[in-house]
Amino acid sequence: MRREHGTPRPGWEKTIEGQGLAYHKAAHPSGLSRPYWDESVHYVLSMDEVEALEEQVEELHAMCLSTVEHVVSAGRFADFAIPEWAWEDVARSWERRDPHLYARFDLRYDGTGPARLLEYNADTPTSLVESSVIQWFWLQDLHPGDDQWNSVHERLIDRWSRLGLPPGPTHFAFTNMDETGEEAMTVAYLQETAEQAGLQTVSVAMEDIGWDSLNRRFVDVEERMIRSAFKLYPWEWMLAEDFGRHAVRHTTWIEPLWKTLLSNKALLALLWERYTGHPNLMxxxxxxxxxxxxxxxxxxxxxxxxxxxxxxxxxxxxxxxxxxxxxxxxxxFEALPVFEGQRPVLGAWMVADEAAGLGIRETTGLITDDTSSFVPHRIAD
Structure with a gap:
């Protein structure tokens, strides 16, 4: 794994905006000297490194699912600060194996040893458009002979076709609180992949979803029943809302309720408890x-x-x-590795239960936050 420099494509801003990264300025704090999407640098990995990472994240994912089973069977919901009234509903969601779509591991990796798990974003992961689409077109334009760890788009389409959702359109919900456009574009991209898989879809704002108390169902602004819905609205927010008690028992949500146990950092402690000393854990x-x-x-x-x-x-x-x-x-705590003064965090994507791709964000600080930049990668042996 190494960091290399290159010349950005002429007109790169218009290029990435046309490909869906319309929020690259709004989602990045103003006053920074570096853009959010930075193609003046990129990371190069070997195929051996990528294959090893794929194996490691799939093992981590399996460990996470085993830990969900443990939490449900042992009733350890209080460790996750889940309201007691929802415990049984979370358990039922897992026992039904309510369908799930995608997730992102954040990893510490320096190219010399095993990846170390920082956290698992399994409910509302973003940076998807840049990982799946934008860096792929960058690769085709500048390094067409190389490969990339990136089968996210194809796997998403395949996964939508296999979810077995209820009949009728699937609603794709964004929130009007989104000021940057990142959430809207992420939802729109996932809606596009669902349509490519043959699903009928409808867009809706979370704020416009209503509860039909007479027929006991969620409806959109046109009074259509919402049988299934994708959301980028965290489950912890939904459980705190008045409609939360209805949401846990009505509508097939993507991501499902059991993902409250994977998107919560208490998972890190339970993983260590159950797999003490595992090389991919801290x-x-x-x-x-x-x-x-x-x-x-x-x-x-x-x-x-x-x-x-x-x-x-x-x-x-x-x-x-x-x-x-x-x-x-x-x-x-282990500080992220330093490459030319920058500290990268690897975002390894899962679609269903399989490793699907990689996105890299880097910053000069010890903590990766909203000031970090996204940089592309390629595989070259």
Whole structure:
């Protein structure tokens, strides 16, 4: 694994905007010297490295599913700060094996040893458009003879065709709270892949979904019954809403309710408890840092690197944010590797239960947040 430099394509901004990355400016804080999409650099991996990473993330995914089974069978929902009224519904969702679509592992990897799990974004993962589409066209334009770890698009289409959703259109829900356009474009892209798989689809804002109390069903603005729906609206938000008690029992949601156990950082502690010493894991605990001399405290339901605290013998660093009321996980801390002053985090995509691709974000800081840049990659032996 190495970091290389290259000349950006003339008119690259219009190119990526035309391919769906219309939010690359709005989603990136203003005043930064570096754009969100940065094709002046890229990472090069060998096929051996990619094949090893594929094997590792599929093993991690299997471990995560086994841990969901453990949580359900042992009734350990309180560790995840899930409201007690929803425990049985989460269990039923898992026992039914409600269908799931995709997820993203965030990994620490330097090319010399096993990847280490940072967290699993299994409910509402983003950076999908740039991983699946934008960097693929970059590869075709600048390195057409090389390969890329990227079968996301084809696997999504295949997965939609196999989900076995209820009859009628599948609704694709965005939220009007989205100010950058990232969520809207991500939902639109997934809707396109569903249509390519032959599904009938309808767009709807989460705020426009209504509850028909007489017929006990969710409906859209045209009073059509919502039998199945894709959402980029976190389950923890849904469970806190008035309609949450209906949502857990009505409509087939993608992602399903059982993913509350994979999108919650308490998962890190349970993985370590069950697979202590596994080479792809770092120590993690729910009751404090224990004997860790270097650790990072992560809120169970935090996002974009907010409300985190790094503690080492040499430094203590915190990020602002309003998360943490639900509790924290304390994970062993190893700084991300440095490549030419930048620290990459690897986002390994899963579609269904198979590894599907890679997206890389990098930053100069210890925590990857909304100031990071996305850089493409290629495979060259």
């Amino acid at each position: 120590p993690a605990y729910l009751d404090g840092p224990r004997d860790l001399t270097s650790y990072i405290a992560k809120p169970l339901l935090g996002r974009e690197g907010a409300s985190m605290r790094i503690v080492t013998p040499d430094v203590t660093q915190e990020t602002p944010g309003a998360y943490g009321r639900e509790g924290y996980v304390f994970q062993g």
